[in-house]
Amino acid sequence: MINIVGLNKHQLKGFTRSEGFKKFYFAPISELREISHANNPRATDQDILLYLAYDNDELAGYVGILPDDVTLATGEKIHFGWLSTLFVSEKFRGMQVAPQLLFEVEKNYDKNLIVTEFTTSAQRLYRKIGMFQDLTVKKAVRYYFKSNLAELLPFKKEIFENNKPLLKKLDNLINTFIPYLSSGKNHLYKISKSIDPTLEKFISKQKKNPIGRSSAEFRWILDFPWISREKEQPAYLFSSFAKDYEMFWVSVYQNQEIVATMFCSVRNSHLKVLYYFGNVNLIPDLLPKIIRKYKVKMMTIYDDQLNSSINKNHSPKALYKRPLERKYMIHKDFKEKLGKDFDFKFTDGDGDFSFT
Numbered sequence: 001m002i003n004i005v006g007l008n009k010h011q012l013k014g015f016t017r018s019e020g021f022k023k024f025y026f027a028p029i030s031e032l033r034e035i036s037h038a039n040n041p042r043a044t045d046q047d048i049l050l051y052l053a054y055d056n057d058e059l060a061g062y063v064g065i066l067p068d069d070v071t072l073a074t075g076e077k078i079h080f081g082w083l084s085t086l087f088v089s090e091k092f093r094g095m096q097v098a099p100q101l102l103f104e105v106e107k108n109y110d111k112n113l114i115v116t117e118f119t120t121s122a123q124r125l126y127r128k129i130g131m132f133q134d135l136t137v138k139k140a141v142r143y144y145f146k147s148n149l150a151e152l153l154p155f156k157k158e159i160f161e162n163n164k165p166l167l168k169k170l171d172n173l174i175n176t177f178i179p180y181l182s183s184g185k186n187h188l189y190k191i192s193k194s195i196d197p198t199l200e201k202f203i204s205k206q207k208k209n210p211i212g213r214s215s216a217e218f219r220w221i222l223d224f225p226w227i228s229r230e231k232e233q234p235a236y237l238f239s240s241f242a243k244d245y246e247m248f249w250v251s252v253y254q255n256q257e258i259v260a261t262m263f264c265s266v267r268n269s270h271l272k273v274l275y276y277f278g279n280v281n282l283i284p285d286l287l288p289k290i291i292r293k294y295k296v297k298m299m300t301i302y303d304d305q306l307n308s309s310i311n312k313n314h315s316p317k318a319l320y321k322r323p324l325e326r327k328y329m330i331h332k333d334f335k336e337k338l339g340k341d342f343d344f345k346f347t348d349g350d351g352d353f354s355f356t
């Protein structure tokens, strides 16, 4: 008999340092995620942020939720949750633990749920239990600025997988001859790890998507990351550690005013533009500078407008590009509640993508 226990932000506080937590065979959350969740400005006192499924005293699985708000054209705000981590231990697979967790989540969030970045296995589960429907697919472009055969080829053939160390050596050799291409135009720009009053004013004037983050929420993302550069969460399936990880804003100035800004993350030489505001056509010229400064090998952008501006401006120039997709699913009742005319215009960083 499975028993589900939910933790809100107060109950979650100190959970990863508790005696009970230390006894688990696998961690249902990392310490940094616990702290970050507890500080989410959009999480209410009632929101359950982590559901634990127990078989007697034994942890069988868990699901994490990231609460958020969506604003309708009428100005009405609807509170909802992103499914963020779902896991059932091998021993309990195929025993309906995941559906029981999801039925509990459904109750607490009044069926207002969205999910993205799921595994194919989770996608089949979501379809099977009939709770979620396909919502939308966001197209992305992944740009490569350095040779990365060791990562790209092994997916395709066993012969490459077996020769990964050799491919790494070949990559290093090739990369000594490949300069970072394209220099970018000379705009006055500033990189910052905090939001000063000028940037705050600029962000507040911009048109927002339905999720529409404010400076207070961007500060939360900057101040409470999920990825640690120091310590990996032991026995945790989801990301908790990266040797090299940074989040920062880059703002372009003209006549001492900000005219464009972007919020980026770089993780192990992989650049993501999570949000941008202002004149999109100034971003392509800025990217080569960031790519050189942070020794970026790969960049992923899910925004059609920014990708077409990069294409039009031929900046930054990539060695190789490939298309990617991000699928979204939504609770069928939530979709109905939002109405058929609702414009699901997600930004790259929405959901838990800003944190991973």
Ligand SMILES: CC(C)(COP(=O)(O)OP(=O)(O)OC[C@H]1O[C@@H](n2cnc3c(N)ncnc32)[C@H](O)[C@@H]1OP(=O)(O)O)[C@@H](O)C(=O)NCCC(=O)NCCS
Residues within 6 Å of the ligand: 085, 086, 087, 088, 089, 092, 093, 094, 095, 096, 097, 098, 099, 117, 118, 119, 120, 121, 122, 124, 125, 128, 129
């Ligand atoms: C995906 C996962 C959570 C499913 O958990 P589970 O408790 O074993 O789920 P169950 O097998 O009891 O699933 C219930 C139903 O969904 C179906 N289902 C579950 N996974 C499925 C899959 N990969 N393919 C097809 N059907 C699947 C089951 O057949 C079952 O159907 P039934 O009710 O007709 O028997 C679990 O496999 C897991 O932890 N995987 C690794 C982590 C992961 O991928 N997490 C998702 C991150 S986004």
